[in-house]
Amino acid sequence: MEVKYKVGDKVIMKKPHACGTNEWVITRNGVDIKLKCINCNHEIMMDRLEFEKKQRRIINEN
Secondary structure, three states, rough: OOOOOOOOOOOEEEEOOOOOOOOOEEEEEEEEEEEOOOOOEEEEEEHHHHHHHEEEEEEEOO
């Protein structure tokens, strides 16, 4: 099983956050994925299927 997402990866989402950026950092990886906004540090959690629908691309940092 290949791991697509790692903690510390930057992610570009399809829709921007209320603060104006669409860049997030993965802070938790599992059944749910926790994301932290790069601009305002707001954190959200979403299930993996929802994340895969809403993400545009991943910028691997590790």
